[in-house]
Amino acid sequence: MQAPVVVMKTDTGSGERQFGRKAQLSNITAAKTVADIIRSCLGPKAMLKMLLDPMGGIVLTNDGHAILREIEVAHPAAKSMIELSRTQDEEVGDGTTTVIILAGEILAQALPQLERNIHPVVIIQAFKRALTDALAIIDEIAKPVDINDDKEMYGLISASIGTKFVSRWSELMCNLALKAVRTVSLNVGGSQQEIDIKRYARVEKIPGGEIENSEVLDGVMLNKDITHPRMRRRIENPRILLLDCPLEYKKGESQTNIEISKEEDWNRILQIEEEQIKAMCDAIIALKPDLVITEKGVSDLAQHFMVKANITALRRVRKTDNNRIARATGATIVNSVFSASSSDIGTGCGLFNISKIGDEYFTFLTKCKDPKACTILLRGPSKDILNEIERNLHDAMGVARNVIWTPRLCPGGGATEMAVAVGLERRAKSVEGVAQWPYRAVAEAMEVIPRTLIQNSGNSPIRVLTQLRAKHAEGENAKISSSWGIDGETGKVIDMADPKGPHVWEPLAVKAQSIKTAVESACLLLRVDDIVAAKSAKQVSGPIGGGVDE
Known part of the structure; x- marks a missing residue:
């Protein structure tokens, strides 16, 4: 059984080159293809992907990063898209699916601009301006959060794992993630905190027992x-x-040789x-x-x-x-x-x-007075399930860490993206010249997140998206109506600020990072106007150096 291979070959393999419009089209197609692979993995009603590794093992997951890590692609632009999810995962630990879908959509929206013969540099400038405005809008609609309030923190972390396999043990996972992050956080000086989850919060998976038996040890195992x-x-x-x-x-330093002639020497x-x-x-x-x-x-x-x-x-x-x-x-x-x-x-x-x-025997060093490192002991029925729980727990810890770093929240369920889309649409009128088109394209691309959430929940995207757009357009000030989003379970428009509803809020750091990464990568790929494949060493004939006399 082979690893999943999504082959997006270009005709660069034969040593030919693609340049100009052809190279840009090729890059955009590759980016869209990668985005389409994991589009169905967004939201609580997300579909799972089954990946087969070369050893015959299987991975069942809807975590965008885990899926893209296993996929093999031949196209350079597709590789760079996959690198995005890794960047997002390392930087904030969540929003890996969002960033790929957004980047794919922004590039797709750039295609009509290229066909209008707008120069890529003009498109990139408009995208960068839209990014600055989008971050300003997100900053405007964000609300502060009390990081010492456990109930508020639980609600926040459960929003990140509500779309994952472990959602039925949501409270347990929130408890584990929050306890682990609080244990490893260290005041470096002033308000500066060092939270190194990767190094000091180790996850140990032991098959057997029940998932409810999982715990954070106050020490190391x-x-x-x-x-x-x-x-x-x-x-x-x-x-x-x-x-x-x-x-x-x-x-001895050089593994010293010794020659022995008497028995006493050996004893010595x-x-x-x-x-x-x-x-x-x-x-x-x-x-x-x-x-x-x-x-x-x-x-x-x-x-x-x-x-x-x-x-x-x-x-x-x-x-x-x-x-x-x-x-x-x-x-x-x-x-x-x-x-x-x-x-x-x-x-x-x-x-x-x-x-x-x-x-097996395990060593426990517990009941530590002030442990700044911990081990998270996960129990569960099988290895595959434990691997999936570990991936989901990593996301939950990432969210807890981000909120402690930047204690501000944005509404989830596509509400932030819709607020950005409507806000950019309003500001587009003040953009002069042809740059207005690509600026508007970013606003349209932002709608892909709520649209995908509606599609994945099985509802009608056109009708519900129109309702959502109307809700956001009602308030002139972004703050007033920005909390309206999509309920991922039913695909209906709901107010995220309503305490009786699902109340989905996400860290500002995740939202800002995903939009930054998506726009920056789209600009990067648009800047490419030439794809040249280097010849392999076998094709170079003659002696080394091509036989040219010095």
């Missing part, structure tokens, strides 16, 4: 067991020493080895740790000394896990046991214990 059976498996308030060096005999070599390991262990024992965790190996002899001193050791822990333990327990990772001091010992952990889940 590792898939490790102790190195020696007589070491302690449970320690309360352990003193932890973290190492980045092996507790093994250190061989073993003695030196033993002395070196003993010196290492003595340096550790002097610091009186209860637990030693190293990223490298621990020799049998070192284990013997450790057991005698009643110290538990874990070996070959991943560097990323070691960093998390350091952050959670307040320990410092040491490069050499001889340079370690008592200030490097971590005492922030309340409990170390090893327990068996399923067939």
Whole structure:
């Protein structure tokens, strides 16, 4: 079974080139094709895509980023579109489907402008002006949010995962995401916060149990067991020493060769080895740790000394896990046991214990006093379901992080896009010359989000979109009527500000980023007027350098 391949070949493969209008048309077609693939993945009634990987495994998801990551495309413009969803995912963690659909639609709307013989530079200038105005409109309609109000935060995060597989466990997922983000957030100074989800909030998936058993641990979990059976498996308030060096005999720099002529020499070599390991262990024992965790190996002899001193050791822990333990327990990772001091010992952990889940042993470092790193333990019936839950949880944590960074919200359900479309349409009258056409094109392209939501919910796009446009056009001020959007479940027009309704609000950061990324990428692709495929090395005949004499 092959990975899904969407082949959009251009005739650049033979070393020919496409230039001018032909190259632009080719790019626009490619971008539209990518957008069409995931158009049905927007909203709560989104369809799923089944992807087959080369190993025969399957992925069932409606997460735009996960789908595009698995797709293989041949066309350079299509590749650049797929790169967009990755940018969006890394930057704000949500809105990956929106950004692709928007970029595809903006490029599609640019096609008539090119046919009117408007120069691409004029179109790009108009697009950039429309982007500035669109961001101003979004800023106008955004409302502040209290990030310490759990109920408000839950409503916000559930809007991001309401369209996903985990929506039925919405409250649990919101709880996990919010707790994880609050745990890893660190005040760098003033109001500046560092929230590094990728590095310090690790998701561990263990098949088995029920989804309701998932939890955020106040500490770190590792898939490790102790190195020696007589070491302690449970320690309360352990003193932890973290190492980045092996507790093994250190061989010579260039793996020194030794020739032995007498039996005593061999015993002397073993003695030196033993002395070196003993010196290492003595340096550790002097610091009186209860637990030693190293990223490298621990020799049998070192284990013997450790057991005698009643110290538990874990070996070959991943560097990323070691960093998390350091952050959670307040320990410092040491490069050499001889340079370690008592200030490097971590005492922030309340409990170390090893327990068996399923067939494997897991180490838990929990009850940390002030953990700035955490592990999210996910349980569920199968690997595929756990993978999908992890993808959805990543989006939920992204939303929580964005709101803590920029505590302002925009109405969801296509309301923001419609407000931008109507606002740009009004401002288009003040744009002079032919630039007015491409400026209006951005306004029309914005309507693709509410239209797609209506289509995916099975309603009539023309009738409902007209109603929505009328609602937004009623108020002269963008703030008054901007909260009217589409209920993704029924496809009807509703007021997002109504507390009795679905009340879908999204972070300002996600909305602003998706519009910025979409417009910028459309401008980038419009600027291309030549696609040249380089010849492969096989086609270059003659000796290296083409046989030209120097």
